[in-house]
Amino acid sequence: MEPVARPVVHLVDVVAVLGGFPALAGASLTVERGEIVLLRGPNGAGKTSLLRLCAGLLAVERGEATVLGCDLAVDRAAVRRRVGLLGHANGLYADLTVGDNVRFWGATVGATEGEIAASMERMGLANRLMDVPVGRLSAGQRRRTALACLVARRAELWLLDEPHAGLDAAGRDELDHTLRAAAAAGATVMVASHELERAGALATRVVEVVGGQVRGAA
Amino acid sequence: MNAWGIARLVAAKDLRVEWRSRILINQVLPFATLVRVMFAFALDNDQTLTRVAPGLVWLATMFSLLVVVQRSFAVETADGALDALQVAGVRATGIFLGKSLALLAQLAVLELVLMGAAVVLYRTEVHAGGVVLLVTTYAAATTGLAFVGTLYGGLAAGAKGRETLLPLLMLPVVAPVLIGATRATEAALGTEGATPSDGWPWIGLLILFAALFGVGGTMAFGSLIDE
Numbered sequence: 319m320e321p322v323a324r325p326v327v328h329l330v331d332v333v334a335v336l337g338g339f340p341a342l343a344g345a346s347l348t349v350e351r352g353e354i355v356l357l358r359g360p361n362g363a364g365k366t367s368l369l370r371l372c373a374g375l376l377a378v379e380r381g382e383a384t385v386l387g388c389d390l391a392v393d394r395a396a397v398r399r400r401v402g403l404l405g406h407a408n409g410l411y412a413d414l415t416v417g418d419n420v421r422f423w424g425a426t427v428g429a430t431e432g433e434i435a436a437s438m439e440r441m442g443l444a445n446r447l448m449d450v451p452v453g454r455l456s457a458g459q460r461r462r463t464a465l466a467c468l469v470a471r472r473a474e475l476w477l478l479d480e481p482h483a484g485l486d487a488a489g490r491d492e493l494d495h496t497l498r499a500a501a502a503a504g505a506t507v508m509v510a511s512h513e514l515e516r517a518g519a520l521a522t523r524v525v526e527v528v529g530g531q532v533r534g535a536a
Numbered sequence: 537m538n539a540w541g542i543a544r545l546v547a548a549k550d551l552r553v554e555w556r557s558r559i560l561i562n563q564v565l566p567f568a569t570l571v572r573v574m575f576a577f578a579l580d581n582d583q584t585l586t587r588v589a590p591g592l593v594w595l596a597t598m599f600s601l602l603v604v605v606q607r608s609f610a611v612e613t614a615d616g617a618l619d620a621l622q623v624a625g626v627r628a629t630g631i632f633l634g635k636s637l638a639l640l641a642q643l644a645v646l647e648l649v650l651m652g653a654a655v656v657l658y659r660t661e662v663h664a665g666g667v668v669l670l671v672t673t674y675a676a677a678t679t680g681l682a683f684v685g686t687l688y689g690g691l692a693a694g695a696k697g698r699e700t701l702l703p704l705l706m707l708p709v710v711a712p713v714l715i716g717a718t719r720a721t722e723a724a725l726g727t728e729g730a731t732p733s734d735g736w737p738w739i740g741l742l743i744l745f746a747a748l749f750g751v752g753g754t755m756a757f758g759s760l761i762d763e
Contacts, residue, residue, distance in 0.1 A: 373623050399625030407616025409623075411549070413557040422549050426626050428537055451556065471624060 324387050326351050326475055326506040327372055329532075332381035334371050341367035341376065343530035354497060354507040356521035358514055364530040365510035366405065369477040372508065373403040386474060402473030404481060408464035412453035416443050416463050419452055424470030437469035442492055457484035465493060469500075476500060476507045482516055494520050542630025543637060550638030553611055560604065560642050565649055568600040572653050582659065587728060589658040590721035593650050594714050597681070600646055601710070602703050605685040608639060609693040618693060618761060628758030632686055636753070640682040647674055666724035669732045672739055673724060677717035680746035684710055687753040690760045716741040
């Protein structure tokens with residue numbers, strides 16, 4: 319992992335537009351390395367847009383936005399290679415097995431077989447589910463597979479949109495354990511969630527997103 | 537990972553998806569064969585069939601291409617994988633080349649079966665002198681079709697009504713391939729007294745088409761699939 323001297327995320331009065339409508343309207347937020355930040359707020363407040371902006375998927379219209387030391391207005395591609403976004407979709411191939419999917423995503427960053435096996439082990443997928451096609455999995459198992467892909471990709475900044483959705487109790491515990499371990503190892507995590515009790519207990523800081531702006535941000 | 541590494545990875549993944557799902561074998565090949573049989577029923581004349589066989593082979597290939605391209609991008613968009621590839625910073629050039637390679641391999645299998653069916657159904661004869669021209673025609677035309685299919689598949693992937701949009705966008709564009717490949721195949725098969733030397737000028741058109749869309753697709757694919 320490359321050393322990050324500056325804040326992992328540094329947004330100042332950022333404005334972003336999605337489909338002709340303002341998705342972010344002057345959002346400011348600073349996130350330091352190793353933090354687990356919970357974004358909470360009502361539907362349509364801009365939580366997902368904020369995550370997509372940090373992932374380099376949404377263009378900055380106005381303001382200053384730096385992620386992992388890269389200016390989003392200049393080089394979004396550099397940011398994309400170093401972040402992992404898990405949104406409402408899982409980004410999996412239904413006809414491929416769990417092992418095939420994790421191997422594919424790990425291979426995009428040159429992960430070794432050992433790293434790929436470890437990421438499946440960590441998410442409880444190593445044995446009984448490894449050779450099962452993703453199309454036959456439950457929603458929770460698919461989510462767990464998607465998280466294993468994220469682990470295999472060695473992302474420095476994890477951007478998770480409702481990560482607990484569809485997971486059973488064991489899967490939720492595994493996810494929380496994985497996120498804490500990732501943060502302890504130097505990764506930074508931003509979670510958008512409506513499950514305030516669980517996600518709040520996991521987070522090291524909670525910020526509120528309302529009307530495309532961030533409140534309670536340090 | 538560089539663009540060629542990504543291309544190999546994406547191509548292997550796409551072929552593995554096909555191998556696991558068997559869509560080409562169980563659905564596309566029967567569809568293409570059915571199209572051929574329907575042509576035979578509609579024309580119902582051996583002489584006419586023999587004369588138009590090269591055109592029918594390529595028409596059936598074009599229709600099947602649409603199905604294969606739709607499928608190739610449906611697996612990418614069904615669970616947001618194309619979006620995830622972008623987030624992962626996977627080079628768009630690699631995705632384009634990889635998906636083109638996988639499409640090329642699937643079309644090659646399809647065309648081999650279609651040509652075999654033409655020999656049986658339409659009593660087409662392949663002369664030794666035309667074999668080199670025939671192989672070159674298939675290589676050049678299939679490469680061009682794979683590039684166009686991937687480019688327009690990517691363009692339509694995020695659009696509403698993509699199932700109907702893709703044929704509207706793609707069929708006019710592949711018309712030069714249909715014409716060039718049909719004429720070159722006629723020359724290779726000696727249809728209506730044509731000789732292999734009549735077919736080589738059409739190869740130039742097919743290679744130009746493939747080069748144009750190969751370069752264009754490599755440069756434009758990232759912007760097409762980007763938000």
